[in-house]
Amino acid sequence: MTKQKTETVVQAPPPEQIYAEELAHLAKWDDGQRPPNWKLTPKAVVVFIVGSRGEALRAGGHTMIISEKFVGDRALVERCVVTLAGERGLLLVGEPGTAKSMLSELLAAAISHDSSLTIQGTAGTAEEHFRYGWNYSLLIAKGPHPEALVPSPVLTAMRRGHLARVEEITRCLPEVQDALVSILSDRRLSVPELGSLEPAQRGFNVIATANLRDKGVSEMSAALKRRFNFETIAPISDLARETDLVRRRAKQIVAEAGAPLGVDDAVLEALVTVFRDLRLGRTVEGWSVEKPTSVMSTAEAVAVASSMGLAATYFPSDKDVARLLPEYLLGVVMKDEPKDRGKLLAYWDATIKRRAEGDARLWKSLHELRRSLEA
Numbered sequence: 001m002t003k004q005k006t007e008t009v010v011q012a013p014p015p016e017q018i019y020a021e022e023l024a025h026l027a028k029w030d031d032g033q034r035p036p037n038w039k040l041t042p043k044a045v046v047v048f049i050v051g052s053r054g055e056a057l058r059a060g061g062h063t064m065i066i067s068e069k070f071v072g073d074r075a076l077v078e079r080c081v082v083t084l085a086g087e088r089g090l091l092l093v094g095e096p097g098t099a100k101s102m103l104s105e106l107l108a109a110a111i112s113h114d115s116s117l118t119i120q121g122t123a124g125t126a127e128e129h130f131r132y133g134w135n136y137s138l139l140i141a142k143g144p145h146p147e148a149l150v151p152s153p154v155l156t157a158m159r160r161g162h163l164a165r166v167e168e169i170t171r172c173l174p175e176v177q178d179a180l181v182s183i184l185s186d187r188r189l190s191v192p193e194l195g196s197l198e199p200a201q202r203g204f205n206v207i208a209t210a211n212l213r214d215k216g217v218s219e220m221s222a223a224l225k226r227r228f229n230f231e232t233i234a235p236i237s238d239l240a241r242e243t244d245l246v247r248r249r250a251k252q253i254v255a256e257a258g259a260p261l262g263v264d265d266a267v268l269e270a271l272v273t274v275f276r277d278l279r280l281g282r283t284v285e286g287w288s289v290e291k292p293t294s295v296m297s298t299a300e301a302v303a304v305a306s307s308m309g310l311a312a313t314y315f316p317s318d319k320d321v322a323r324l325l326p327e328y329l330l331g332v333v334m335k336d337e338p339k340d341r342g343k344l345l346a347y348w349d350a351t352i353k354r355r356a357e358g359d360a361r362l363w364k365s366l367h368e369l370r371r372s373l374e375a
């Protein structure tokens, strides 16, 4: 482990900061036509998000391999980019933990070099969060005046020609969501108190995300739906790619604690296999499984793998780290419905038992840990 550091370190820097070098390189790599106010061409935006697949891209006398960030269908990312270039709103919908927020942040970082113009939708979000508010002391001192106006992230994005992000849009009341209808269709915002109109600069657009487990998109008004192109983000379809991603993210998280990831590949693959079996209701062998109510998302798999990695770092002992897996799984499975402990036990008694009868030592030892799942 590294020595204690004393300088302060920001916890979650935005992607435009983390990947500043990649963004600068891609801007030089493809100097083709860009939509107005875009920092990169549409092609470079897609490469930034899905990576250059190991290929070193040459620009300005340097080469650079662009890392894969979003694991998924390249065609989907291309459609998202086309939607935004066409100045239509983009709505990313999907189950929790499928990287909707991550994708919207990456798009904003690549296109505007700014992913910070964000509104978090909640039941308490008011129309002024989408429009503007007032600095009341200035308002009282000077009366309605441009300086007293406090712009929302959306208004700031309109002024700069940047992307604004609305997280969990369906959690806002429908009448509040509808503040976006006129912004997206007229591309200007009227400020009656100042008798003024704020026009959106070219490049302005909105990316929203919505979770299918929340109040559905069905409650969005037809007028608002029409102003967005919808893209559904599915969980990662391939076991190997999902395992790779979980390994990569867990490695990063454990590296922040100054240690290598002490969870071996077989354990990671078993972890991701269990997540996928329970998510899909069918095992890799084709045996059927009862799905728990909880979402067995990739994001949760990353959290479990990192916790196991951190446990191995902070509490090193001769205890095999795989022993921790059943209890972490139980924690995820029981999040939404405590009675789902039974479903995990049933999975242990059927699937894990059958795998333990083969010759894989790991499944045998996992099977022997069944007792740690009992109440």
Ligand SMILES: Nc1ncnc2c1ncn2[C@@H]1O[C@H](COP(=O)(O)OP(=O)(O)OP(=O)(O)O)[C@@H](O)[C@H]1O
Binding pocket: 069, 070, 071, 072, 094, 095, 096, 097, 098, 099, 100, 101, 102, 103, 209, 210, 211, 235, 236, 245, 249, 298, 299, 300, 302
């Ligand atoms: N397809 C994917 N590609 C890359 N990372 C992924 C993918 N799916 C899940 N992840 C991981 O899951 C994490 C969480 O993703 P994120 O918070 O963006 O999900 P979300 O869909 O917005 O979830 P929620 O609906 O709960 O807000 C990401 O930081 C990443 O580590």
Ligand SMILES: [Mg+2]
Binding pocket: 100, 101, 102, 167, 209
């Ligand atoms: Mg999200």
